[in-house]
Amino acid sequence: xxxxxxxxxxxxxxxxxxxxxxxxxxxxxxxxxxxxxxxxxxxxxxxxxxxxxxxxxxxxxxxxxxxxxxxxxxxxxxxxxxxxxxxxxxxxxxxxxxxxxxxxxxxxxxxxxxxxxxxxxxxxxxxxxxxxxxxxxxxxxxxxxxxxxxxxxxxxxxxxxxxxxxxxxxxxxxxxxxxxxxxxxxxxx
Numbered sequence: 381x382x383x384x385x386x387x388x389x390x391x392x393x394x395x396x397x398x399x400x401x402x403x404x405x406x407x408x409x410x411x412x413x414x415x416x417x418x419x420x421x422x423x424x425x426x427x428x429x430x431x432x433x434x435x436x437x438x439x440x441x442x443x444x445x446x447x448x449x450x451x452x453x454x455x456x457x458x459x460x461x462x463x464x465x466x467x468x469x470x471x472x473x474x475x476x477x478x479x480x481x482x483x484x485x486x487x488x489x490x491x492x493x494x495x496x497x498x499x500x501x502x503x504x505x506x507x508x509x510x511x512x513x514x515x516x517x518x519x520x521x522x523x524x525x526x527x528x529x530x531x532x533x534x535x536x537x538x539x540x541x542x543x544x545x546x547x548x549x550x551x552x553x554x555x556x557x558x559x560x561x562x563x564x565x566x567x568x569x
Contacts, residue, residue: 430522430543430556430557430558430559431557432470432471432543432556432557434471434473434500434543435498435500435501435519436500437500438473438475438498438500439473439474439475440471440472440473440474441472441473441474441540442474444469444472444540444542444563445540445563445566446469446472446542446563446566447469447472448469448470448471448472449468449469450468450469451466451467451468451469452466452467452469452542452544452566452567452568453465453466453467453566453567453568453569454466454467454544454546454561454565454566455564455565455566455567456495456561456565458495458558458561459548459555459558460548460550461548461549461550461551461552462546462548462549463549464549465546465547465548465549466546466547467544467545467546467561467566468544468545468546469542469543469544470543470544470545470556470557471542471543471557472540472541472542472543473498473540473541473542473543474538474539474540474541475498475499475500475538475539475541476498476499476509476510476536476537476538476539477495477496477497477498477499477536477537477538477539477541477560477562478496478497478498478499478502478510478516478533478534478535478536479493479494479495479496479533479534479535479536480493480494480497480516480518480531480532480533480534481493481494481531481532481534482494482518482526482529482530482531482532483529483530483531484523484524484525484526484529485525485526485527485528485529486524486525487525488525491523492534493534494523494526495560495562496541496559496560496561496562497518497520497522497560498520498541498559498560501518501519501520502516502517502518502519503516503517503518503519504517509536509538510533510536511533511536512533512534512535512536513532513533514532514533515530515531515532516530516531516532516533517529517530517531518530518531520559522559537562539562539563539564540562540563541559541560541561541562541563542560542561542562542563542566543557543558543559543560544557544558544561545557545558546558
């Protein structure tokens, strides 16, 4: 009789674990349909908070639309659970932001159209903004395999970039010091 209860208990535990795993994915409502495949494969538990350190030479924005300490709603699809999340602005800087395609130094497929790497995070970038098609070496560590990766600039925009803290809409722990969202990816509502 004890072994039957034991087997039933184990079976119930397996069912509960399977349902909880399935249920955690059911929160995904498709609002993040534009997420880069590389980012989509990152599980919420693996989303690391970044360092508050910024690259040498990066200048604070003098009059940002979203001031440090203020709240905003994220309108970016960089990571699962990012779109619609409430964010706290922890840094605002004026620079050129680049969408880049790069091959991770850790192997794996090319990461296409990664948003954003800033001018100060590109090795030997020089003083002038880079144009689409420019070949670059990344000096950013936002993602595993990014530091030192070779890539190409897909697009460039001179803007205010923001470092933010936010809690994913899909649940999980707060992401601290996310680098970067650009001004057009934030809203008051």
